[in-house]
Amino acid sequence: MDPIQARRILDHACARGAGFAELFVEETRFSSIQLRDRRVESASAGTEFGIGLRMIFGAQVLYGHTSREDLGALERLVEDLAQARPRNGQDLDLGDPITGRSFVDASARMGRDPSDPQKDGRLAVLRLADESARAVSSRVVQATIGILHRRTRLTLFNSEGLQREGDRTWTRFNVGVIAEHQGVRQTGSEAPGEGRGLEFLDGLDVVANARAAADRAVRMLDASPAPAGEMPVLIGNGFGGVIFHEACGHPLETEALRRKATPFAGRIGEMVAHPCLTAIDDGTIPHAWGSLEFDDEGTPTTRTTLIENGVLRTFLSDRIGAAECGVPRSGSARRESYRYAPVSRMRNTFIAAGESSQEDLLASMGDGLWAVRMGGGSVNPATGEFNFAVEEGYLVKGGKVGAAVRGATLTGKGHEIMPRIRMVGRDLEMAPGTCGAASGLVPVCVGQPSILVDPILVGGRS
């Protein structure tokens, strides 16, 4: 979009009374290919294009978007929004204009774009994964493998004179396996991804990922129903961090604080977790799935310590959240696409590594459950109530690992669980995921070392 044209729209928005206006111009190319049942089932490419206009009046946010690029359509959008605004809002000073350079090397994110799936190597990766998964066991009955590539080019203009250009690339590989034995069906999956082009696949151990997914599906065929009741649970590293993400990460976004919908309101400086726990949200990790040079308002991303040795330090903020809640800006404003107004969101959120080895953790838990691999979960941020599935679990008796169990869920309240994380391992690992909230689906990493929670409610069948 022509900057002179953008300035005209922003001037028009301010002339209609907006204290702040912003244009987010995005063009994204998607490319995906999927193999299932040993066949290339689909191959797809697409272009997303649109312009998002945000006008802020005090604490009121007006947002509109269009896929039409002509000046007339944008002028109409300004008028539509200005006329629709009810005049009962509060005043808010948004603070200083956004400035500063990114801590992330933007050139590191460029990379190879998809071309022909044969020549660019994607077909070979799909076939290799399929063969590797099926080779694990005759009980493997189905494998679905996909590769997704996304490249977003964006330009951000705001009424304070800011102009930022962005070029963001993501590539993700996923493998899902179904194993069957005597009518019982179990699933296993792996889905690594990074913020870079197809060169991500060059460094990926496709065979190991396919085998890991197939192994898990096969192992879970022989698992017995999980036990029920309160018990110590050792939650495995990597995707286990989804619990912190859901149960503490979301309540630590200013978007929750603005609505007083978080148990952490007013608790900065207080002990909210066991002293062994430090938690960080870092948008600056090179190539990580949730990293960005600058956020979707143009603020450079940061490494933000949320909880330090059990003490709550800050919240994740976008600009309006920082101004309204009186916390520093963390460069956390994010949106799925031009269709959404940005709000405070997580980037790469993790519990920092501790000092315990896995043996120490198992030995000190006595009898309980080892949740090696977590599935997804959900949380109600207003009440803190959460519920997570254990994808792969084992019983632990007297510190010794026993039989595999399935069908377990972990239930509780986020702010009540934090003080019960009493040991933290040293095996920190990150895992990519997709987080859904008010501004759509955004790529994030969750992460943690193995952690011992004592006790937590396990829902099972036996």
Next chain:
Amino acid sequence: MNLSPQEALDLVLETARKGGAQDADALYEESESLSLDVFEGAMKNLERSDSVGLGLRVLVDGRPGYSFTERLTAQSVRRCAEDALALAAFTDSLGIQLTEPSTVSQLDLGVHDDAALDYGPARMLEQCLEAEDLARTLDARVVNIPHLGASRSSGRSLLGNTRGFRGERCSASVSLGIGVVARDSSADKMGWDGATWRHPGAIEPRAIAQTAVERAISLLGARPIPSGPLPVLFDERVSGQFLGIFLGAFLADSVQKGQSRLVGRIGERIAPAGFHLFTSPHLPTMSGSRLFDAEGVSTTKRALVEDGILRGFLHNLETSTREGIAPTGDAHRGYTGRVSAGFSNVEIDRSAGRSNKELLSKFPRILHVVKLEGSTGCNPVSGDVSIGVQGFLHENGGIIPVDRVSLSGNFFDILVDVVGWGDAVRPGVHGQILPSLLVRSLQLAS
């Protein structure tokens, strides 16, 4: 300069055909919406959206290639066709015949009412404030109203193929919802109510606020109850959410690819006698109602489960061709994705339904579930169920609110174990005509 929807559809199909596709079908979609939300007496956000998109499937010697674009200039539309053509070289053949033009029924499904477009920001704000005021005054234990908003949306889609089929569907709706947090000495509880309608006159902000408050208050003081098996009534508020996790088992695609436990079970009993499950595409006003599916096949009401016996699956052209049966009209598609299948409204026959009161009185000790906490402990392939719930224990005439418990079992065992269902469904036009479900026994853990 953007092309008109009709021009874009014609151009993309024509470019695909000239570029070597024997067949192609394309879907154009546009939508417009306006929504606002309110917090503590003031509007916080207002959003207006205006989206268009064109999705294409080409078939080159039967091999599919997919593409889409949100830029509707002639150049972008041609590129869209070229993308799909290039990718068709790498896929395996579907072996399908696209739908020939035919007379589509002129039945009015009532999914578009111009009155919805009159639901504007002033009225939305007024109704939200009315709901908020009432919610705050109804009960002193209401401490926060973090979710409160209203919206309207409308959409239009055009489907066309190289055989000459053309079909159009328009819809419009309005909605209002509120989430209320109530607090007592023990905990915070959230109560939610809201619905989507075709006509703004159907929205009753005060009734919605009152229901949300009652729901939050009723769960205060909730506590776990001892572990063990017990009968469960899934309220109609949650039956759709619960069944929805497992309805993928009825997709022919899942069945053919070994991803459904219903494989090979046609003609067998999977539910109790008297239990009928339909895909019901002609229900007036419902969101899933349609005269033709996403491949242009005419739709009809069909029983997938009849008197407890599995009768069929949901097909698109690819799966019906593979099975050698006539098209069933269950194809679903958005412009960005490939063709899948699904229910066009899911309906359980309620002619033998009873009131929840009557169902609860069938057992001396029974859990009435009104809230589910996420579905991730449920595996749609294996049927494993492990899910956190909240609700009420009815025992010896007393009622106790319950939380921090989870239920487990296997969905396919649970379905056979259904011993009754309700006579009411959740209000609104959501397309799930599903009553409460009474299950003889589930394992509860606390």
